[in-house]
Amino acid sequence: MPTALQTATALDADWWRQAAVYQIYPRSFADANGDGIGDLKGVTSRVPYLKALGIDAVWLSPFYPSALADGGYDVDDYRDVDPKIGTLEDFDEMTAALHQAGIKVIVDIVPNHSSDRHTWFLEAVAAGRGSAARERFHFREGRGAQGELPPTDWTASFGGPRWTRVADGQWYLNTFTPEQPDWNWDHPEVREDFLRTLRFWSDRGVDGFRVDVANLLVKDLPEQLPSKDELAQLDRTSGTHPLMDRDEVHEIYREWRKVFNEYDPPRFAVAEAWVETAERRAKYASPEGLGQAFSFDLLVADFEAGQFRSIIEQNLEQVRATGSTSTWVFSNHDVTRHATRYGLPPLAGRTVKQGVEWVKAGGPGAALDRQGGLRRARAATLLMLALPGSAYLYQGEELGLHEVAQIPAESRQDPSFFRGAEWDGLGRDGCRVPLPWTPQGSSFGFGAGGAHLPQPDWFAEYAASTQEEAAGSTLNLYRQALALRHELQGAEELEWQDTGNDQVLAFTRPGGWLSVTNFGNAPVQLPDGELLLASQPVHGRTLPAHTTAWLRA
Numbered sequence: 001m002p003t004a005l006q007t008a009t010a011l012d013a014d015w016w017r018q019a020a021v022y023q024i025y026p027r028s029f030a031d032a033n034g035d036g037i038g039d040l041k042g043v044t045s046r047v048p049y050l051k052a053l054g055i056d057a058v059w060l061s062p063f064y065p066s067a068l069a070d071g072g073y074d075v076d077d078y079r080d081v082d083p084k085i086g087t088l089e090d091f092d093e094m095t096a097a098l099h100q101a102g103i104k105v106i107v108d109i110v111p112n113h114s115s116d117r118h119t120w121f122l123e124a125v126a127a128g129r130g131s132a133a134r135e136r137f138h139f140r141e142g143r144g145a146q147g148e149l150p151p152t153d154w155t156a157s158f159g160g161p162r163w164t165r166v167a168d169g170q171w172y173l174n175t176f177t178p179e180q181p182d183w184n185w186d187h188p189e190v191r192e193d194f195l196r197t198l199r200f201w202s203d204r205g206v207d208g209f210r211v212d213v214a215n216l217l218v219k220d221l222p223e224q225l226p227s228k229d230e231l232a233q234l235d236r237t238s239g240t241h242p243l244m245d246r247d248e249v250h251e252i253y254r255e256w257r258k259v260f261n262e263y264d265p266p267r268f269a270v271a272e273a274w275v276e277t278a279e280r281r282a283k284y285a286s287p288e289g290l291g292q293a294f295s296f297d298l299l300v301a302d303f304e305a306g307q308f309r310s311i312i313e314q315n316l317e318q319v320r321a322t323g324s325t326s327t328w329v330f331s332n333h334d335v336t337r338h339a340t341r342y343g344l345p346p347l348a349g350r351t352v353k354q355g356v357e358w359v360k361a362g363g364p365g366a367a368l369d370r371q372g373g374l375r376r377a378r379a380a381t382l383l384m385l386a387l388p389g390s391a392y393l394y395q396g397e398e399l400g401l402h403e404v405a406q407i408p409a410e411s412r413q414d415p416s417f418f419r420g421a422e423w424d425g426l427g428r429d430g431c432r433v434p435l436p437w438t439p440q441g442s443s444f445g446f447g448a449g450g451a452h453l454p455q456p457d458w459f460a461e462y463a464a465s466t467q468e469e470a471a472g473s474t475l476n477l478y479r480q481a482l483a484l485r486h487e488l489q490g491a492e493e494l495e496w497q498d499t500g501n502d503q504v505l506a507f508t509r510p511g512g513w514l515s516v517t518n519f520g521n522a523p524v525q526l527p528d529g530e531l532l533l534a535s536q537p538v539h540g541r542t543l544p545a546h547t548t549a550w551l552r553a
């Protein structure tokens with residue numbers, strides 16, 4: 001028999017399995033000092049809001065010192081806070097306030113690349129070719145008579161070459177922007193330094209880590225490098241691709257796991273790994289590795305019953321094999337907000353990377369069905385919050401915010417907009433616009449000053465303070481759903497119910513929690529049971545189109 005204490009510890013160690021995690025993009029959440037940039041004191045000031053929302057954890061996108069070449073994913077120093085955002089003391093204060101409110105804290109770790117202002121990179125550039133300092137990155141000679149051509153013709157993820165030349169003529173590898181040199185993970189000091197970083201934040205009381213592009217760290221870069229066309233032919237599912245998802249990356253995460261397990265409860269981690277197959281993703285979710293991995297399957301799906309059902313089935317089946325839990329996410333700081341995706345004309349071969357849909361749909365001026373998109377988003381979210389596993393929410397979705405498409409070029413910040421990333425249309429700024437807290441004020445209550453990305457006039461309608469008072473608001477829907485989820489959530493199981501209608505998905509969770517979603521355009525009859533909550537007003541026993549209802553069966 002376990003003692004009461006052991007049981008409590010085991011429960012605590014499992015807090016993440018079915019957590020509702022709320023992503024904060026710190027520069028755009030709340031601005032306490034009125035300089036137009038969100039800060040950690042701003043997060044602290046909003047702890048009562050987060051508590052009332054009913055989330056279990058927050059995940060903070062990077063708040064480290066950074067020139068913001070890539071929204072903070074260019075890290076100058078992994079063990080400090082950007083002075084524009086606060087101090088380590090502010091961080092401790094914020095963590096204490098969140099913990100006091102029963103909310104766990106997850107921070108973002110960016111291990112594939114540093115920034116070109118990181119001390120080790122500056123040292124590498126200064127030390128010159130052949131130096132030990134350059135070994136920590138991927139430096140190479142160029143091609144051409146004078147080495148004037150990059151070592152390969154590879155394109156960086158945000159456009160432009162994947163190599164950047166330094167003054168003495170050598171080139172370094174940058175998977176994203178030139179300001180983000182890739183670390184050489186074969187180097188023991190790089191490995192050691194990241195272990196130190198994990199301990200640094202864990203010692204400060206952080207409960208877990210979101211691991212940025214977890215699949216890219218290890219590279220195989222022999223003397224003779226493949227060309228871009230040759231790379232495109234290589235298999236991405238065998239663990240042997242030179243640049244991504246190599247099997248050796250899991251050795252790193254096994255080392256990290258040992259560090260996580262030094263703590264009680266063990267520190268949690270979730271991998272961001274856009275890999276090719278569910279089987280490849282499962283490797284990141286192994287209990288000997290990071291333990292959980294994001295599934296973006298629902299995020300790239302249409303609002304369509306058949307797609308939702310097969311994705312849910314596949315994901316649940318997969319976690320049974322790994323022992324992890326499923327992850328569900330519709331929105332984050334990299335993609336078009338889901339209210340907007342579901343409100344744009346249907347696109348064949350839908351792709352959700354930020355802005356592509358707008359461009360395919362005819363540019364930022366393209367017709368957006370605001371109400372219809374939000375209605376479908378609310379239905380999808382309510383369905384997701386009934387699923388077993390972790391639900392990841394992105395700041396502002398609880399307000400029903402739409403993507404901001406109309407941002408003038410001179411106000412944009414995202415490198416993918418400026419560098420002409422192939423996959424991108426408008427960049428990712430539209431989902432990173434500072435939140436509207438009040439209907440008035442110079443930045444809709446974001447802070448006493450302005451907002452570092454321009455907020456549109458229509459933000460006034462979505463202000464949190466207004467929604468708090470409005471019974472059917474999206475904010476109140478999220479609050480009620482999250483509170484009920486806590487109450488109803490039990491074992492990580494789901495049982496599909498036959499609805500006799502392929503537009504309607506229904507499933508029960510242990511204890512008689514029934515979720516029904518009508519994906520169709522026509523109203524349907526609600527099944528028997530006490531109605532607990534619905535994403536749209538329900539009259540009598542009719543479930544309207546594009547609506548989810550929760551019932552006690």
Ligand code: BGC
Binds near residue numbers: 334
């Ligand atoms: C992050 C992006 C970032 C990229 C490079 C991603 O997956 O979520 O915001 O630009 O990694 O760090």
